Amino acid sequence: MNNLPSGTAMQDTTYLSATDLLARFRDGSLNPVDYFEVLAVAAERQQATINSAAGLFLEQGRAMAHESRRRYAEGTARPLEGVPVIIKEETSVKGWPRPLASLVFKDVVAVENHPIVDKLLDAGAIPYFQATNPEFCVLGHTWSKMYGVTRNPWSQAYSVGGSSGGSGAALAAGVAPLATGSDMAGSIRIPASLCGMYGYKPPFGRLACAPGDEYMVQAVEGPMTRSFDDLVLMQNVLSGPHPASFTTLPYTALPTEYGDLSGMRIAYSPAFGHPALESDIEHNLQQALDGLRRRGAIVEEVDLRWDLDEIGKVLLDGLRALFVDEFMTDISDVDAEKLSSYTAHLRQQASDYQPSIMPSAALGQKLHRDMQEKVWGKGYSAFICASMLTTDLPADQDPVAQPSLNVGGHQVDAFLGWVLTPPFNLLNRYPVLAAPTGLSKLGVPTGMQIVANAYDDETVFRVASNHAQAGTSRLFIEQFPVMGQKA
Template identity: 75%
Template sequence: MNDNTYLSASELLTRFRAGSLDPADYLETLLATAKRQQATVNCAAGIFADEARERARESGRRWREGRARALEGVPVIIKEETAVKGWPRPLASLVFKDKVAAENHPIVDKLLEAGAIPYFQATNPEFCVLGHTWSKLYGVTGNPWSLAHSCGGSSGGSGAALAAGVAPLATGSDMAGSIRIPSSLCGVYGYKPPFGRLACTPTDEYFAQAVEGPMARSFDDLVLMQNVLAGPHPNSYTTLPFTPLPTEYGDLQGMRIAYSPALGHAALAPDVQRNLLRALEGLRGRGAVVEEVDIRWDLEQINKVLLDGLRAIFVDEFMNDIPDADADKLCSYVRHLRDQAKDAPVSIMPSALLAQQLHREMQAKVWGRGYAAFICATLVSTQLPADQDPVAQAMLELDGQPVEAYLGWCLTPAFNLLNRYPVLAAPTGLSDIGVPTGMQIVANAYDDETVFRVAANHARAGSSRLFVDQFPPAC
């Protein structure tokens, strides 16, 4: 590992500005890292070195001429699902292995306009419908902290690449936890913004459960990236106006924060709970009043209703477009969804009704009682194999409890139903097997600044040492 491999974007900008590091030279360091990790972690869907080198040389000129932009010269990881014009975009599927993106996703435009250098395309599961990252096209992506264990999904390649030192920033997307799951398992920060905060692609305007968002190794970098990505784009008519987030935050003196360790889930692992409680103590040390509230949701029902809603909006129609002749090319988990699409039709209405019910409970127990934020774990366990197949093994046993294998170990889906809530995923430390754990920081609708304020204080409290003095052994 080069001494500069794990520099943050903020540190890079400082060094570029001072002239002590050149963007083109730094890119070569990361290209070597990207090549090296592929033999172990396997998180690259593609590496686009030539165009990145050209952009890095241009960034160097801009720095020397005093024309640098907000992310000038900072290399960025792009989730394969996130379209970059001219890059392959097969959605990890052999069925679409020859597809190429015709235009940039709006957030890619924003990154390029800010001077960032997309160069590394990160793996995701086929059609982004799994909480792990493996497919027939790309194989299994491992977790840099423990290669045999899951890096999460569907933005698992982005999380793994951040942890492997491939770049300091990454894009992700989240329709059932796909930013927050890999953020937790890879030990990085991730943000699921409220719907409308970031521009979506045309035709995705009604897909409110799913949003794009930033991922980064450090809190300060997450703020930096979110401020670049947020706000209107010419191709999107649903994006809200955006006031940039502060880059400096005061303490939490007097802020009331509610928590429920696992939303009533019976299988919360002791090491996940230990790290969560330590993080909460860190927030108390920053002045917050942190109190447990009784939130016990039917998580199995939430998962089913969310998935049915996703099927109604997107999945069933998409699966029915795949010819029968191509069915054998699909991964087991996609074939399973395709089979479901042939069954009885599903509706989006239960999602809307359940979201309203969940919000009313949050209003009664959290927001209406004066709490500014709510915290829970992201996952109940880290004991998840990298190649776990929920079709071959429908149930898992976690901490002595039977758990449904597809989403039963996640505490994320409720906040995709509550899709106007901002949710920030923050690392809390390492589990007993050396895989990171994480927590979700939640605020009421469109109150982005509160989750960032809480996360800033969590970072300053230092209860997690990941990427400070603890680094993945696989790298």
């Protein structure tokens, strides 16, 4: 192979951003075939300890890398030409398995691409790494009977989050610069924060959904990346109409450069008044807010006191009404023995009562009125809060075996009580961007959520751009995971 570095330089090449990678492909200092082989080594090596791959499609990737090298030579390269991409197992790729991490559906194979996969392929990207998710994507961690436990490259005893945890872990392990995720209750933002990534939950309609998901307005697909510039790059490729979707909005590309925040008013509430927020998460959040102040923003705390237990219950009921019980009703008692504990628990709940989508719409309106009164109506352009209350989360945490967690001396529900993401799935037209803020005392990344009013995507990207420029987080700049044996 040519142009392949060794030692520390190899890590630097492995962790190249897509933006830098494209520049090197264009100037000829690196080519897609050689680069793909570097990542293939990283992809196979991480599996022994991190276990973030549901499948590796290396020969398919190699063939596409050769095609990309030819296109660069001919001058026909496309916007993401030759860039390897991680695809969440839930996201359909024609011909790839799609069991949703369930032994019950182990033989299911996707018969068509998800619209965002079509967009990646049209842009010249190379999907080759299929990332793990929990069974039916209904857990905030990433483990299942089918795939086992996915571990955090930063500190392997701890959770990568979920349900896009395999995507977050694979990005942190350096197997590609871009990944897809999906978000029903924080499934992009939780692993983005716990793995040190940027992740974007776009407002519903910004990206084309899969056929049949048009009424799941709480759930969207979105990009996950190690750098802010890559998040812009990927979001611009993924966004906009697709022939398979009738709910997608027209789209104007996001800017690639943003000015400072002079005069912008930003509201924040660390945890909606929840007393269990760990001090290291709040410390890192306050450092990030100070960075935004240095960039010219006026940042002020507002008093939002939301019942996170109520929000989590109402959201989960709505998702069950539209999504979860669809699988449960078709599973026989014999097949139920194959389920992971948390999906078996949800199956039992499905037989006990009929959930409804209507309370989620009513509660979303209530939350919006509170935001209108205290944030948007007061002249604030953006809102910021932490992504979760704690990083002290075992990789194999089982909320059925341990229904509550002790966080800072407070008991919280083990399913959703430790995350601060679900409100914005009820407020599903709000754009929300997760950004890294540093490392916790456990060596696990921490993150924050940047929120704007309905369909104001550009504002959250402007704030995130300034956060990146402020440099208060050094993750994947000066700090990288050290992946050895399990702790």
